[in-house]
Amino acid sequence: MTAQPDNNKVTIVALVENEPGVLNRIASLFRRRAFNIDSLTVGRTHKPHISRMTIRVDAGQEYAKRIATNLQKLVNVIDVRVLDNEPHVERDLALIKVRNDDANSRNTITEICDRYPARIVDIGPKVAIIEMVGTEAIVEQFIEEVRPTGIVEMIRTGMVSMGRGTRIHDTDFTRHDLAQAIAQARAGGNGHKI
Amino acid sequence: MQLSGAEIIMECLLRESVDVMFGYPGGAILPTYDAMTLYNDRIHHVLVRHEQGASHMADGYARATGDVGVCIATSGPGATNLVTGLATAMMDSSPIVAITGQVPIPAIGSDAFQETDVTGVTLPVTKHNYLVTDVNELAYIMKEAFHIARTGRPGPVLVDVPKDVQIAKTEFIYPEGDIVLPGYSPPSTASQHQIDGALQLISEAERPVILAGHGIMMSGATQELQELAERAQIPVALTLLGKGSMPENHPMVIGMMGMHGEASSNLAIQEADLLIALGMRFDDRVTGNLKTYAQNARKIHIDIDPSEIHKNVRADVGIAGDLKIVLNQLLPKLARKSHPQWMNRIRDWLEDSSERDILNYETPGRLLTAQVINDLWSLTGGDAITVTDVGQHQMLEAQYYPHQRPSTLITSGGLGTMGFGFPAAIGAKFGKPDEEVWAIVGDGGFQMTMCEMATAVQENSNVNIAIINNNFLGMVRQWQELFYEKRYQATPMFNPDFCRLADAFSIPNRCVRQREEIEEAVNFARGIDGPTLIEFVVEKEEMVYPMVPAGADLHDMKRRPKPGEAE
Numbered sequence: 001m002t003a004q005p006d007n008n009k010v011t012i013v014a015l016v017e018n019e020p021g022v023l024n025r026i027a028s029l030f031r032r033r034a035f036n037i038d039s040l041t042v043g044r045t046h047k048p049h050i051s052r053m054t055i056r057v058d059a060g061q062e063y064a065k066r067i068a069t070n071l072q073k074l075v076n077v078i079d080v081r082v083l084d085n086e087p088h089v090e091r092d093l094a095l096i097k098v099r100n101d102d103a104n105s106r107n108t109i110t111e112i113c114d115r116y117p118a119r120i121v122d123i124g125p126k127v128a129i130i131e132m133v134g135t136e137a138i139v140e141q142f143i144e145e146v147r148p149t150g151i152v153e154m155i156r157t158g159m160v161s162m163g164r165g166t167r168i169h170d171t172d173f174t175r176h177d178l179a180q181a182i183a184q185a186r187a188g189g190n191g192h193k194i
Numbered sequence: 195m196q197l198s199g200a201e202i203i204m205e206c207l208l209r210e211s212v213d214v215m216f217g218y219p220g221g222a223i224l225p226t227y228d229a230m231t232l233y234n235d236r237i238h239h240v241l242v243r244h245e246q247g248a249s250h251m252a253d254g255y256a257r258a259t260g261d262v263g264v265c266i267a268t269s270g271p272g273a274t275n276l277v278t279g280l281a282t283a284m285m286d287s288s289p290i291v292a293i294t295g296q297v298p299i300p301a302i303g304s305d306a307f308q309e310t311d312v313t314g315v316t317l318p319v320t321k322h323n324y325l326v327t328d329v330n331e332l333a334y335i336m337k338e339a340f341h342i343a344r345t346g347r348p349g350p351v352l353v354d355v356p357k358d359v360q361i362a363k364t365e366f367i368y369p370e371g372d373i374v375l376p377g378y379s380p381p382s383t384a385s386q387h388q389i390d391g392a393l394q395l396i397s398e399a400e401r402p403v404i405l406a407g408h409g410i411m412m413s414g415a416t417q418e419l420q421e422l423a424e425r426a427q428i429p430v431a432l433t434l435l436g437k438g439s440m441p442e443n444h445p446m447v448i449g450m451m452g453m454h455g456e457a458s459s460n461l462a463i464q465e466a467d468l469l470i471a472l473g474m475r476f477d478d479r480v481t482g483n484l485k486t487y488a489q490n491a492r493k494i495h496i497d498i499d500p501s502e503i504h505k506n507v508r509a510d511v512g513i514a515g516d517l518k519i520v521l522n523q524l525l526p527k528l529a530r531k532s533h534p535q536w537m538n539r540i541r542d543w544l545e546d547s548s549e550r551d552i553l554n555y556e557t558p559g560r561l562l563t564a565q566v567i568n569d570l571w572s573l574t575g576g577d578a579i580t581v582t583d584v585g586q587h588q589m590l591e592a593q594y595y596p597h598q599r600p601s602t603l604i605t606s607g608g609l610g611t612m613g614f615g616f617p618a619a620i621g622a623k624f625g626k627p628d629e630e631v632w633a634i635v636g637d638g639g640f641q642m643t644m645c646e647m648a649t650a651v652q653e654n655s656n657v658n659i660a661i662i663n664n665n666f667l668g669m670v671r672q673w674q675e676l677f678y679e680k681r682y683q684a685t686p687m688f689n690p691d692f693c694r695l696a697d698a699f700s701i702p703n704r705c706v707r708q709r710e711e712i713e714e715a716v717n718f719a720r721g722i723d724g725p726t727l728i729e730f731v732v733e734k735e736e737m738v739y740p741m742v743p744a745g746a747d748l749h750d751m752k753r754r755p756k757p758g759e760a761e
Binding site for chain 2: 017074076173
């Protein structure tokens with residue numbers, strides 16, 4: 001499922017150092033520059049010292065580029081990319097708790113879930129939890145269909161994105177390994193000993 | 195050899211060629227102050243009277259020399275007192291490293307005595323900051339801090355060091371070679387496409403203007419600027435912090451731009467068909483109303499900070515790069531050109547301005563700030579380092595003290611920090627001990643940091659203080675006169691007798707009330723090795739003209755009436 005180009009919505013992906021306070025620096029930047037963002041997700045990557053952020057902005061390309069150049073100025077932000085119209089996969093995950101206390105609603109929920117990439121992950125006599133994964137637009141469409149049966153609780157992760165194909169968004173960055181550097185210096189390497 | 199964190203800090207400072215630091219001791223930074231005793235012969239510590247003074251001194255030192263200025267304070271109130279100075283340095287891209295003590299790591303987060311979340315507080319007003327949690331990282335962090343402070347768009351970096359990290363010992367290893375930070379790589383060169391684009395716009399322009407900012411001096415591109423202006427015969431308007439980027443008596447320089455800029459510059463910008471903005475950021479004090487700003491002009495914008503391009507003004511050619519490098523890419527292909535009609539038009543505006551110049555008025559019995567600054571300029575041969583505070587005297591300094599050399603005007607432009615001038619002058623003097631340094635301050639701003647008189651005396655700092663005393667917060671009063679129907683709320687000042695105050699600090703002093711007394715007083719101050727103070731009692735209700743009211747169009751200036759015209 002490829003994202004449909006939405007005229008104003010832009011996705012920014014940033015690789016950042018997995019260090020204490022980095023999220024705070026980014027949040028502080030958004031606040032003091034009065035940048036309005038739709039969603040921000042952050043999670044680990046396959047490299048323990050790198051986290052990856054997906055930022056969704058509902059204000060067009062130029063605004064997104066301004067955010068990107070400001071993000072890039074933060075020392076702990078390693079690489080920023082604005083996903084313009086390049087093809088990418090995007091996913092949003094929602095957990096939706098709905099009423100499930102009569103046969104009618106049970107049937108409706110099952111029927112809706114069958115038509116979406118959604119599944120019921122918990123079910124009881126009164127409520128059920130649905131897990132729905134998809135593009136932002138499809139998740140929203142799903143939520144509107146389920147809404148009449150009675151949503152009692154909901155959480156969404158916000159969107160995560162990844163470019164398609166061989167355009168790899170990664171970094172060789174390794175934070176200076178102190179133990180290694182000190183060992184090297186002891187052996188007469190790249191350090192100054194007194 | 196095992197060193198304590200405190201000793202490592204001092205060793206790192208030595209390796210960064212630091213020979214002076216400005217600070218104030220306290221509990222959480224005491225281990226470092228104790229380590230200082232081993233380094234007093236190589237690094238001089240200046241004891242300030244308030245930590246704000248330490249940050250402004252480090253800033254003044256940095257601006258005068260281009261090197262990193264260093265200040266140091268204890269945790270909690272010591273660190274929070276630095277904040278104004280850090281914000282000032284941040285806005286004007288001045289390289290500072292601030293070292294602060296912090297409560298021991300186990301106490302962090304417990305509301306311990308003198309504990310403040312200093313990295314949190316200073317996050318928005320520093321280029322970067324660190325909380326050191328492991329003594330093994332300290333040397334690396336110190337090296338990174340200096341690297342980040344001085345490279346790219348310079349700025350303040352704070353290193354917060356808990357007391358137990360200062361005490362802990364480890365083997366000291368200073369990383370050699372260049373710091374590599376993949377998340378931090380300031381731009382340097384322009385692409386060929388960008389250079390061609392810029393050359394194209396310059397060749398097509400009939401009414402070009404160069405806007406010269408602070409970045410020219412920080413990049414060391416003053417020669418390149420002059421060559422650009424001379425070869426393509428492009429007039430140069432200066433920002434406040436751009437003063438000194440080209441000699442002001444150069445025929446291509448048409449004056450400062452902006453709210454209190456020269457009419458010639460502002461009108462030229464509004465009529466230009468090309469702006470070449472170099473190392474400046476289109477601050478609102480420079481542009482006035484953005485909607486009507488230089489509407490007919492295409493724009494080339496070159497700045498080292500990519501986030502400045504298109505921020506306030508859309509550039510037709512935007513180049514994120516180092517000015518010296520980019521101009522050297524551009525100049526070999528720049529054709530000679532001239533714009534005689536355009537220069538004639540600007541010359542007419544300059545002539546009109548000189549007719550309105552207050553110095554050409556008969557003002558018997560009055561002492562005006564413009565006269566004080568003008569006479570100070572001529573008596574110092576126009577060659578002193580002047581460090582101003584903020585307000586009317588600052589704008590009049592900018593108008594009446596032409597600077598011929600880079601980094602000879604030091605002033606808080608972006609943040610407009612009252613209280614900056616005097617401590618920054620002390621810092622500048624440490625950076626340039628052989629130069630004549632004048633702190634030009636108002637009566638309001640001086641009182642914010644005048645405690646540093648004790649510092650100046652203790653250090654025998656050869657700084658001359660010129661207090662422009664109008665017994666008012668003059669610039670605020672001017673706004674009240676123009677926009678609040680002269681309701682002078684909280685602007686009249688009760689002032690101490692500044693000369694008797696100077697006496698109490700054993701600072702030689704003079705009080706000047708008449709223009710005829712200026713020369714004797716200035717010569718008196720110049721002849722003394724050590725701090726001096728001159729109080730200039732000037733007209734109470736002066737105006738700074740021209741003035742573009744905040745948010746008004748840049749050409750919509752309030753002008754001083756010509757002689758004979760009604761005010």
